[in-house]
Amino acid sequence: MQSAVQGVHAQAPDVQLTDLLRANASTAYPALRELRRRHRPAVLGYARLCGIGENSARQLTAQAFALAAHEVKQGAEPRGTWRHHLLLHVLRVARAWAADSRCGRLAPGLLARLDATAATATAPDGLFGRDAAPAHPGGPTGLADPVMVAAFQSLPLRLQGIIWYGVVEEEPDPNTAVYVGASPDEVAQLKESALNAMRRAWLNSHLTHCGDTRCRGYGRLIEEAVRPGYARHSPDLHAHLADCACCSTAYAELTGLRDTPREVLADGLLGWGGAEYAGRGVARAGGGGTACGVGGAFGRSRRAGRAEVDAHARSGTYAEAAGPKSVHPGTYPAARGSDEAADWWPSRRLVLVSVAVGVALAPLLVLLLSTDSEPAGRGAMLPPQQPPVTVTSTATVSASPTPTMSAKPTKSAKPSERPAPPPPPPPPPSPSRTKSPAPPPPGAHFTQFVNAASGLCLDLPPHAYAQNGTDVVTAPCSSSPTQRWRVDADRGVIQSYAAPAYCLDSRGDVDKTIGIWTCSSVDGPNGRNLTFTVDTHGTIHPAIAPDHAVTPYSEAPGSLLAQLPSGGRADQRWTAGTAPA
Structure with missing residues (x-):
């Protein structure tokens, strides 16, 4: 299937790979693959210092690459060297995480520092659900030394x-x-x-x-x-x-x-963790160990x-x-007076305060946020429902006896002999609410694949040609034929309606984004790359890693699709749309 020669751009300088990224998908993908080969180990090592756990580090890395590639395709030039550019993008993605429920997946020291500098930095743009303002002089993260x-x-x-x-x-x-x-x-x-x-x-x-x-x-x-x-x-x-x-x-x-x-x-x-990144040699050793800024070499x-x-x-x-x-x-x-000016650079004083806050809040953050399996913006938490209260009247009303005309007055009945009033009738039963059935998962018929968290549909990029290597994205649901797909259970593929010769492609690696490739390649040596299963919950599992699930990077339109460990999250579930082809 993906038979491009390995290392076809192995001798190309980074600036040439940047130009190739702006070409069509068949040319851009090998260039991106070469950039990943060169720089991913170092970027992942730094991400391990920034995030809590291997899954967080891998997602920070994948989003940093996706954001950088997206910007290049939009015409932006990398600022400086590619690797330094990607490391700053890890911090940009981390800043976006710090603003929502994903903050619990960041190293406490970094989270405190990002909170302290939130007013001076920019977050990722529309690819990850943010509108970027002009960059801070210290880079898009607001953490780097602007003079340096x-x-x-x-x-x-x-x-x-x-x-x-x-x-x-x-x-x-x-x-x-x-x-x-x-x-x-x-x-x-x-x-x-x-x-x-x-x-x-x-x-x-x-x-x-x-x-x-x-x-x-x-x-x-x-x-x-x-x-x-x-x-x-x-x-x-x-x-x-x-x-x-x-x-x-x-x-x-x-x-x-x-x-x-x-x-x-x-x-x-x-600006954060740099001394430890260099001192520990994470570019080659893969990082790990103490989180930067918390008892590390930072500063x-x-x-x-x-x-x-x-x-x-x-x-x-x-x-x-x-x-x-x-x-x-x-x-x-x-x-x-230079102790404050030289020994404790202004950003260093801020770091000490931030680290102290981060260490103090870390247990609370972990307790409150580590169990949050939903990405940001899934809806506000509702208070627990109280059991319905039936209001009944407890007061009894005594009816006065109707006076009757008689020749001889009669004795009034004793209170103890007065008949008790009838009990109040029971309240009418409240109408039972019939729970609407959950939307079914995508199946054998061509229909929209709607993400349960964002409500966006699986789609191909606007104006993109259906060809090997084209990315798959999310987009507002519409009548476009590029949003229609079906599960071909016999072959184990997910087929496009607009381009029926093409199917979803895992690209053979869970660290890569989802694309399309010719369906006929499912019978070839790399056919597992095209094979997916959709379970009863609508989770799409790639055959190369059945414990992973197709997951949008964010709830923003145009988001690329990652392959993350399956956790039953809403953003990992897909339902059949209401407008089949």
């Missing part, structure tokens, strides 16, 4: 790739060379010059954001003071650093970029340079405010 991001994105794309793949990820030079479209020798030669360019760009960006004209005049001296192997010290700079928090921070940060560039770059360019690397200053300060080699005459040659004083 601005400096990184000011570099040529090739240098960005060498820094991210060659320095942060420590990919072998031949791999980095393929990704950026260079030779291995060029990569080896350009690493140090790329880092120098990054340090210079960061310093300029930092001084522009926080310094004054005098600070910008010291930029060159700061750069020379932290130059690897050739540091030059200036008494004038000593004196300035004693009083300037902005420049003291610059010195500390550049020292970190010199001594521990992997951790500092990953931390600044991701340590950004203070690495400051540790050099603090060590001298504690030993008394720095003047505490006495001016340049008291400064030991070759050392730099800790600026007055």
